[in-house]
Amino acid sequence: MRDRLYIDGEWRAPVRGGTIPVFNPFTEKVIHQVAAGGPDDVDLAVKAAAAAFPAWKRASGSVRGRFLSAIAARVRERKDELARLSSLNNGKPLAEALIDMQDVATSFDYYGRLAVELDREQDAAVQVPDSAFRATLRREPIGVAGLIVPWNFPMVTTSWKVAPALAAGCTVVLKPSEVTPIVELELGAIADEVGLPKGVLNLVTGLGPDVGAPLTTHKDVAKISFTGSNAVGARVMAAAAQGPKAVSLELGGKSPIVVFADADLDIATECVINGIFFNAGQMCSATSRLLVEDKIAPRLMERVIAAARALKPGDPLDPATTLGPLTTRAQYDKVMSYIARGKADGLDLILGGGRPEGLGTGWFIAPTIFGDVPVSSPLWREEIFGPVLCVKTFSNEDEAVALANDSDFGLVATVVTNDKNRGERVADAIDSGLIWINSPQVIFVETSWGGFKASGIGRELGPWGLDAYLEVKHKTRRLKAA
Ligand code: NAD
Numbered sequence: 001m002r003d004r005l006y007i008d009g010e011w012r013a014p015v016r017g018g019t020i021p022v023f024n025p026f027t028e029k030v031i032h033q034v035a036a037g038g039p040d041d042v043d044l045a046v047k048a049a050a051a052a053f054p055a056w057k058r059a060s061g062s063v064r065g066r067f068l069s070a071i072a073a074r075v076r077e078r079k080d081e082l083a084r085l086s087s088l089n090n091g092k093p094l095a096e097a098l099i100d101m102q103d104v105a106t107s108f109d110y111y112g113r114l115a116v117e118l119d120r121e122q123d124a125a126v127q128v129p130d131s132a133f134r135a136t137l138r139r140e141p142i143g144v145a146g147l148i149v150p151w152n153f154p155m156v157t158t159s160w161k162v163a164p165a166l167a168a169g170c171t172v173v174l175k176p177s178e179v180t181p182i183v184e185l186e187l188g189a190i191a192d193e194v195g196l197p198k199g200v201l202n203l204v205t206g207l208g209p210d211v212g213a214p215l216t217t218h219k220d221v222a223k224i225s226f227t228g229s230n231a232v233g234a235r236v237m238a239a240a241a242q243g244p245k246a247v248s249l250e251l252g253g254k255s256p257i258v259v260f261a262d263a264d265l266d267i268a269t270e271c272v273i274n275g276i277f278f279n280a281g282q283m284c285s286a287t288s289r290l291l292v293e294d295k296i297a298p299r300l301m302e303r304v305i306a307a308a309r310a311l312k313p314g315d316p317l318d319p320a321t322t323l324g325p326l327t328t329r330a331q332y333d334k335v336m337s338y339i340a341r342g343k344a345d346g347l348d349l350i351l352g353g354g355r356p357e358g359l360g361t362g363w364f365i366a367p368t369i370f371g372d373v374p375v376s377s378p379l380w381r382e383e384i385f386g387p388v389l390c391v392k393t394f395s396n397e398d399e400a401v402a403l404a405n406d407s408d409f410g411l412v413a414t415v416v417t418n419d420k421n422r423g424e425r426v427a428d429a430i431d432s433g434l435i436w437i438n439s440p441q442v443i444f445v446e447t448s449w450g451g452f453k454a455s456g457i458g459r460e461l462g463p464w465g466l467d468a469y470l471e472v473k474h475k476t477r478r479l480k481a482a
Contacts, residue, residue, distance in 0.1 A: 001032045001085070005041055005205060006188030008048035009198030015040035020178050020207065025091035025325040026315055026362045034181045037206030039214040042173065045202035049144040049171035050220045052199030057141050057169040061119035064167055068112030070194035071163075071187075075105040078186070086155060086183045087316045091324040091363070092279050094317055100156050103443070107159040107461075110445040114466050115167035126474065134477050139470040141169030142246055143222030146215035148236065149184075150228045151177035151327050152282040152385075157250075158184050160449065160460045161225045166200065168469035170223065173202045175212050179328055181205040208232065216240050223469060226250070227284075230454060237457075248458035248468050250284065250450060252383040253411030256404040257287035258426060260397075260417040261295040267438050268416040269303040272389070274440040275414055277311055277367055280324050281387035282331065284455075285412045285434075285441060288384060291403050294393040301371070301391070305351050308367035313356045325362040326386060332363035335386030342370050342379050342388075350391070375406060383409070397422065401429045410452030412436070433459070 003019070004011040018036035023029065056064070075082065082104075083097035090097070118139065126135040147161040154177060165172050176184040184203065191201045204211050212232075216224050216239035226236045227250040240247045257275050259268045275287030292300050314321040326332045339353050352368030365387055373380045373390040380390050394400040404413060404426075414436045415426045427435040433451045436442070443449065443461075450459035458468055 001182050002185040002189070003032070003034055005035050005037050005045070006185065006191070006201070006203040007041065007045045008202065009192065011188070014038060014206070015044070020205070022089060022179070022182060023328070024088055025327050028329070028361050028363065031088065032182060034178075034185070034205045037204040037211045039210065041204050041206070042211055042214040042218060045173045045204050046144055046146075046215070046218050046220050048199035048202055049173050052197055053141075053144060053171045056171050056197065056200050059169070061115040061117070061167070064169065065112040065115035067194055067196055068108045068115060068163060068167060071190055071196075072105040072108035072112065074190045074193055075101060075108065078190075079105070082155065082183055082186060084317065085186065086180075087324075089180050089182045090151065090154065091316050091327050093321045093324050094319060096279060096324075100153060103445075104155045104159040106445050107156075107163045111163035111167035111466065114164070114463065118167070118466070128476070132479055134479055136475050138473045138475070140473055142469055142471055143170060144220055145170040145172050145223040145225060145469060146218070146221040147172055147174045148212045148215065148224065148226045148228065149174070149176060151179035152279060152284070154180040155183050155187075157227050158187065160465065161227075162187070162201065164460075164465040165225070165469045168466055170469045171200050173204060173215060173221070175204055175206070175215055178205065178207050212236070213239065216245075217242060219243070221245060224248070225468065233456070246468075248460070249456040250460060251454060251456040252409060253284045253286065253451065253455050254289060254381065254383050254407050254409045255285060255287045255412045255414075255432065256289045256291055256407070256430070257414040258400050258404055258416065259290070259292045259296070259300060260400075260419070260422065261293040262418045263296070263416040264418060264438070265296070265300055265303055268300055269307050271414050271416055271436070271438070271440050272300075272304050273307045273311075276389045277308065277323060277387050278441070280326050280365070282327060282385050283441075286385070287412070287414050288389060289380060289407075290389055290391045291394050291400050292391065293400070294395050297393045301350065305369065308351055308369065311367055313359060313364050313366070323356075323364070323367070323387070325364045327363075329363055331385065332365065335365055335384055335388060338379055338382075338384045338386070338388060339365075339368055342373075342377070345377060347377065347379065348372050352387070375403070381407070397426065401426060404430050408454045411455035412441070412451075414439070414441075
């Protein structure tokens with residue numbers, strides 16, 4: 001495990017010294033100390049990235065694409081070890097961490113291909129309605145990108161930013177979460193292994209106010225891409241306004257899953273369970289509000305409860321474990337306080353509501369379900385970010401759509417129905433960036449990721465993810481002087 005900052009192709013101690021403890025959420029013990037970076041380190045990293053920018057920008061897309069493919073290949077070769085580190089630090093079951101590493105490699109491969117395509121598309125003609133002129137389009141990298149990520153899917157979120165930024169020709173300063181920096185530091189080692197030019201990728205670990213904040217105000221950073229909470233996202237956007245810098249925000253969610261009476265109950269159960277208990281519910285895309293048509297509510301809930309009871313909490317490194325602990329003590333306390341609030345308000349606690357039995361250490365919370373939750377309850381309205389499902393019944397499609405849209409957020413939604421037309425109609429009526437129909441939360445790198453309303457600004461993944469790091473430049477030439 002690494003304990004230094006990766007700046008300009010070298011592993012360096014932070015300028016003012018200091019370390020931050022990193023925990024294993026299963027043992028609750030400190031497993032490592034990482035460097036506590038500060039504003040001076042951010043400045044060094046940004047200077048290195050700015051110095052590396054002209055050559056990286058000039059390199060062809062094919063050259064950049066080859067580096068990205070090499071990173072993907074290295075992630076695949078090291079996937080078991082990286083997944084183990086991620087599981088150890090984040091608490092996610094090993095099988096989930098392995099899925100993450102596959103997604104990381106896929107992102108680097110995909111954006112490697114888009115980098116090559118970018119070359120081909122440069123200077124394409126743009127149709128203009130006057131034959132005396134010829135217009136062409138170039139897309140150029142914005143500059144140094146400051147990338148700030150959270151702790152729930154550390155490597156996945158990182159790859160969704162680093163891969164398109166590098167493909168576009170931006171150079172990068174990455175700030176991992178102080179909670180889960182261990183696996184992301186390995187990206188520095190991988191950059192070394194594949195011979196990425198010095199300064200193209202820099203990693204500065206540290207606390208938000210010490211590293212994230214100076215990154216958002218640094219005059220030589222042209223773009224900030226942030227994934228995290230709404231509270232910090234608002235600060236990031238305000239800070240970036242001073243540049244101004246381009247900003248992308250991937251924020252919170254309180255997403256609905258809508259199950260109609262004609263649904264296949266096995267599929268519905270799979271979607272409900274996957275949408276709230278994967279990664280112990282610590283997902284921005286958690287479908288934490290279950291809307292079920294009243295006619296089938298008892299039958300669906302019977303299955304959901306049985307499936308939730310069958311989840312096996314335990315050591316995340318044990319292949320039999322399907323429910324890990326929450327990643328931090330603070331998150332455990334936060335989720336427990338929502339559960340306590342639900343109990344104090346007299347909500348109908350159908351399942352869970354505390355620690356699972358038989359476990360010594362670990363920030364575990366049992367799969368928890370509250371039934372018939374009023375729409376005014378904070379449990380219904382606020383992002384809990386843990387294994388807590390709130391349920392409500394509806395009696396017709398209009399009511400379901402109205403309830404689904406009654407939220408400040410709009411990240412994702414799931415619709416479960418055997419009526420194809422209704423599936424499309426309801427998906428079209430819900431205000432969210434991504435809708436799954438009869439599907440668990442499958443994410444393809446080719447499709448977009450990002451939210452409506454308070455869930456954020458901009459999109460990651462697909463070509464939209466690349467656009468976030470590109471400026472648009474048109475050239476208009478008069479063909480013949482009059
Ligand atoms: P957070 O906002 O506390 O922290 C996110 C990152 O911002 C961390 O690296 C942190 O150190 C840094 N930071 C803190 N203060 C900062 C400041 N003043 N300036 C700049 N950076 C600062 O979020 P978290 O608790 O790590 O993650 C959970 C949140 O992330 C949830 O709300 C979740 O919904 C959201 N999230 C969203 C998505 C998405 O794609 N929409 C994905 C994952 C997580």
